Amino acid sequence: MKYKDYELTIGLEVHAQLSTRTKIFCSCKNETDAEPNTNVCPICLAHPGTLPIINKHAVELAIRASLALNAKINMRSAFARKHYFYPDLPKGYQITQYKYPLAENGYIDIQDKRIRIKRLHIEEDAGKLIHNKDATYVDYNRAGVPLIEIVSEPDIHSVIDAYRYLKELRLILIYAGVTHGDMEKGEFRCEPNISIRKKGEPLGTRTEIKNLNSLKAVRDSIAYEVERQLKLLENNEKVVSVTLLYNEKSKKTEIMRKKETAADYRYFPEPDLPELILTKDMIEKEKENIQLLPAHVREKYEKFNIDKDFIEVIVEDRKSRQFIENVLKVYNNPKSVVSWILTDMRGYLKQTKQTLSSFNYKDIALLIKLTDSKKITKQHATKALSFITKEHKPIEQLLKEQNLIIQEISSKDKELIKKLLSLESEAVEKYKKGKKGIIGYLIGRVMSETKGKLSPSKVKEIVISLLEED
Amino acid sequence: MIKDYLYYLGQIEKKQLKPEDYLKNILDNIKKYENDVHGYIEIFKSELNVNEANPLSHLYVALKDNILYKGHFQEASSRILENYVSTYSATVVERLIKNGANIIGRTNMDEFAMGSSTEYSRHGPTNHPFEHSLIPGGSSGGSAAVVAYGGANFALGSDTGGSVRQPAALCGVVGYKPTYGVLSRYGLISFASSLDTIGLIAKSVRDIRYVLNFLKGKDKHDSTSIDIDIGKDIIDLKHIRFGIIKEFKGFGDIYIWDKFFKAVEKIGKKAHIEEVSIKDIERTIAIYEIISMSEASSNLARYDGIRYGKSVKAQELKETYMRTRALFGKEVKRRILMGTYALSSENYRDFYEKGVKARSQFIKEINRAFKKVDILLSPTTPYLPFKKGERLKDPLLMYKADTFTSYANLAYIPSITIPLEGIYAGLQLSAAYKNDNLLLEVADEIQRL
Numbered sequence: 065m066k067y068k069d070y071e072l073t074i075g076l077e078v079h080a081q082l083s084t085r086t087k088i089f090c091s092c093k094n095e096t097d098a099e100p101n102t103n104v105c106p107i108c109l110a111h112p113g114t115l116p117i118i119n120k121h122a123v124e125l126a127i128r129a130s131l132a133l134n135a136k137i138n139m140r141s142a143f144a145r146k147h148y149f150y151p152d153l154p155k156g157y158q159i160t161q162y163k164y165p166l167a168e169n170g171y172i173d174i175q176d177k178r179i180r181i182k183r184l185h186i187e188e189d190a191g192k193l194i195h196n197k198d199a200t201y202v203d204y205n206r207a208g209v210p211l212i213e214i215v216s217e218p219d220i221h222s223v224i225d226a227y228r229y230l231k232e233l234r235l236i237l238i239y240a241g242v243t244h245g246d247m248e249k250g251e252f253r254c255e256p257n258i259s260i261r262k263k264g265e266p267l268g269t270r271t272e273i274k275n276l277n278s279l280k281a282v283r284d285s286i287a288y289e290v291e292r293q294l295k296l297l298e299n300n301e302k303v304v305s306v307t308l309l310y311n312e313k314s315k316k317t318e319i320m321r322k323k324e325t326a327a328d329y330r331y332f333p334e335p336d337l338p339e340l341i342l343t344k345d346m347i348e349k350e351k352e353n354i355q356l357l358p359a360h361v362r363e364k365y366e367k368f369n370i371d372k373d374f375i376e377v378i379v380e381d382r383k384s385r386q387f388i389e390n391v392l393k394v395y396n397n398p399k400s401v402v403s404w405i406l407t408d409m410r411g412y413l414k415q416t417k418q419t420l421s422s423f424n425y426k427d428i429a430l431l432i433k434l435t436d437s438k439k440i441t442k443q444h445a446t447k448a449l450s451f452i453t454k455e456h457k458p459i460e461q462l463l464k465e466q467n468l469i470i471q472e473i474s475s476k477d478k479e480l481i482k483k484l485l486s487l488e489s490e491a492v493e494k495y496k497k498g499k500k501g502i503i504g505y506l507i508g509r510v511m512s513e514t515k516g517k518l519s520p521s522k523v524k525e526i527v528i529s530l531l532e533e534d
Numbered sequence: 535m536i537k538d539y540l541y542y543l544g545q546i547e548k549k550q551l552k553p554e555d556y557l558k559n560i561l562d563n564i565k566k567y568e569n570d571v572h573g574y575i576e577i578f579k580s581e582l583n584v585n586e587a588n589p590l591s592h593l594y595v596a597l598k599d600n601i602l603y604k605g606h607f608q609e610a611s612s613r614i615l616e617n618y619v620s621t622y623s624a625t626v627v628e629r630l631i632k633n634g635a636n637i638i639g640r641t642n643m644d645e646f647a648m649g650s651s652t653e654y655s656r657h658g659p660t661n662h663p664f665e666h667s668l669i670p671g672g673s674s675g676g677s678a679a680v681v682a683y684g685g686a687n688f689a690l691g692s693d694t695g696g697s698v699r700q701p702a703a704l705c706g707v708v709g710y711k712p713t714y715g716v717l718s719r720y721g722l723i724s725f726a727s728s729l730d731t732i733g734l735i736a737k738s739v740r741d742i743r744y745v746l747n748f749l750k751g752k753d754k755h756d757s758t759s760i761d762i763d764i765g766k767d768i769i770d771l772k773h774i775r776f777g778i779i780k781e782f783k784g785f786g787d788i789y790i791w792d793k794f795f796k797a798v799e800k801i802g803k804k805a806h807i808e809e810v811s812i813k814d815i816e817r818t819i820a821i822y823e824i825i826s827m828s829e830a831s832s833n834l835a836r837y838d839g840i841r842y843g844k845s846v847k848a849q850e851l852k853e854t855y856m857r858t859r860a861l862f863g864k865e866v867k868r869r870i871l872m873g874t875y876a877l878s879s880e881n882y883r884d885f886y887e888k889g890v891k892a893r894s895q896f897i898k899e900i901n902r903a904f905k906k907v908d909i910l911l912s913p914t915t916p917y918l919p920f921k922k923g924e925r926l927k928d929p930l931l932m933y934k935a936d937t938f939t940s941y942a943n944l945a946y947i948p949s950i951t952i953p954l955e956g957i958y959a960g961l962q963l964s965a966a967y968k969n970d971n972l973l974l975e976v977a978d979e980i981q982r983l
Binding site for chain 1: 600601602608610615618620621622624719720721722723724726727728754755756757758828829831832834835836838840841842851855874877878879880882886
């Protein structure tokens with residue numbers, strides 16, 4: 065932070081939609097992007113006389129999330145009602161957990177830091193307002209979608225840590241199969257609160273930012289808000305407790321509402337739901353359901369001595385990871401497989417706007433193997449990507465047909481090289497005078513003349529021996 | 535011999551009574567009384583079926599206006615739910631219909647079941663079935679009145695603090711509040727969720743026990759519902775220990791106490807009766823008021839004019855809320871305000887939390903009493919039916935109607951009222967949690983004495 069006398073504290077409240085088949089208190093589909101108000105029933109519309117029934121799978125996923133976040137699970141927890149009036153909240157209260165959350169005291173590690181998690185609890189999502197020119201509409205498809213809320217301890221003191229915490233939290237929850245985690249769709253949402261104090265003083269006034277639908281927006285909005293608060297403090301002005309909206313276009317936060325009086329949510333225990341009592345079996349079952357976490361993937365690839373940046377790509381991108389894992393089953397050379405797929409192949413895919421899914425991992429494994437054993441050049445391996453998906457022939461046959469297989473150097477080739485060298489007398493002279501670097505140019509000439517069919521290292525051997533001969 | 539539903543069912547089975555004549559008799563009673571009583575809001579005459587041979591055939595059930603019946607209006611007698619049509623049926627209604635019962639109509643009530651006289655209704659008051667200038671009790675006044683005059687042979691009401699037992703007593707019929715959870719609340723318009731039970735009204739205890747068997751038990755739509763056994767144990771009253779609640783003695787009308795002790799005397803000839811003291815039971819009404827109003831303020835938050843029911847449109851959202859919610863009647867508003875106050879962060883500790891603590895303390899007290907006795911006895915109401923309009927200006931006096939009844943709701947225990955002879959009041963019997971079977975057996979025996 066650029067102003068040394070200050071300390072920044074960021075609190076993060078994260079909401080993740082659980083990937084259940086149905087909503088948390090009724091049997092409507094948990095599918096928020098359907099046609100508005102098609103996944104609704106008397107219960108989630110809060111018709112008179114309806115009662116909530118807890119979705120067991122939502123509880124299971126919340127347990128799983130708690131385990132993945134190293135939190136202490138409360139064998140007894142309870143639901144409460146949180147009251148406020150808003151059109152997207154059908155009952156006039158949200159069913160949440162208040163005094164007795166599902167889990168407490170967790171943590172996640174981000175690089176060298178440990179960020180503690182204060183609590184994790186289960187609650188229901190609200191509907192969504194849709195503003196039109198003429199009116200405001202409410203879509204209740206989202207009302208009653210199961211959520212977990214995860215609240216961090218005030219351990220985050222920089223924007224980058226906030227960013228890393230969120231990124232890792234999201235990955236952990238996705239790995240555990242708890243949420244789909246798509247931020248654009250609102251499946252993973254974050255509301256940061258930011259306060260700045262002079263070192264040694266009590267915590268400053270907090271402001272809260274809403275409407276963030278990407279990690280980048282979270283990072284940029286916090287950075288903007290930090291600057292805004294610092295400016296106020298430097299000018300001896302007060303930070304006012306406000307809720308801010310982030311405008312992704314202008315990259316600025318705007319004041320949504322002032323919190324003049326603290327909202328009184330009138331929490332009280334939900335009388336329609338009994339206490340949530342867990343069994344050891346439920347927890348054991350969820351332990352088994354966590355098969356892989358980001359940390360496991362990192363550990364595995366670190367053992368292969370793979371570049372840190374590559375590892376992060378593998379951790380974050382499930383499709384790449386699965387593809388690489390498949391390729392490794394056929395050709396177990398992690399270093400070259402990872403590097404080729406994530407550089408050469410990735411570049412090609414980007415250029416041609418294709419995805420990994422159009423390729424058979426066995427073909428790719430073979431291509432990398434052939435490259436490693438110097439049967440084809442790296443460039444030709446990339447070139448092969450353009451036709452191996454179109455033709456249903458064995459890949460080696462295709463490569464031969466396309467003349468991409470590196471050939472043994474024949475006496476005829478040797479003659480050709482000799483001839484080429486004689487035409488490049490100027491370069492040869494330079495080489496002999498000690499400018500050894502020019503050999504690259506000479507090899508290039510041979511390679512282009514032979515259309516890359518020869519092994520560059522073999523060519524180099526021959527060129528050197530011919531040059532030294534004289 | 536009480537001419538109850540089971541009596542007529544026997545006659546029909548023995549072909550001594552034609553089903554259609556039985557129904558005609560009920561409809562004739564409606565014709566005769568309804569204009570003066572105004573117990574029904576609506577009668578589903580064209581939907582009635584006389585010829586089925588199911589366990590509950592020829593049962594003509596009057597439904598309180600807060601129990602949902604698919605495709606029918608349900609308004610909780612409130613302007614805010616004017617013309618609301620149920621999109622599903624309450625579990626108890628489903629179970630009634632599945633077993634061949636008929637829903638004969640929906641009955642008048644105090645708005646959202648908040649009241650003790652059936653005067654707070656958007657449809658106007660219901661009158662006492664036999665003394666038309668008096669109130670029938672409430673809030674299930676319509677249900678009790680129509681069973682009393684023979685306009686239905688069975689009725690469903692709701693009992694949050696006495697709303698079934700109290701009008702049943704004042705109308706001279708049997709009213710039963712089961713152990714909390716025995717009858718599913720799914721489809722009952724919530725007043726106070728931790729106290730609400732659906733209650734049954736009939737001419738006899740045995741009718742109630744018979745029908746209860748088809749309605750009771752766990753429901754997948756209500757996670758607070760429970761199973762109990764209703765068997766047919768032969769009970770000899772001489773093995774039953776009765777306890778008169780000491781703290782209630784002397785409170786209320788002396789005529790009621792006089793008749794109460796006459797009934798006690800009769801029971802005393804067969805059984806052991808003693809006096810039991812239950813600390814603070816006479817003050818449970820205060821706990822009841824705090825908890826019921828707090829929960830009501832929450833349960834009624836959904837009536838906001840956005841998704842269903844009546845909506846008063848305005849330019850601003852807040853204005854829409856305020857104008858729509860202004861449709862609630864005075865008593866409902868009063869309770870929402872008091873409940874909101876009791877739950878506010880400033881007052882939570884002094885009111886709601888204290889109320890909850892006092893409730894669990896009281897449950898310990900009453901459990902102690904049930905170690906000494908099997909059945910608690912008291913009058914059902916402290917007062918006889920009073921004149922219409924008399925207490926509308928004195929809500930605190932009105933609330934006292936629940937003095938003898940609300941403790942059973944607080945303790946989740948079963949309680950029943952049977953008529954006292956020669957007076958519009960009832961004898962109330964309560965049993966320990968889940969002891970509904972014992973309670974019904976004993977009440978049946980006593981009703982036959």
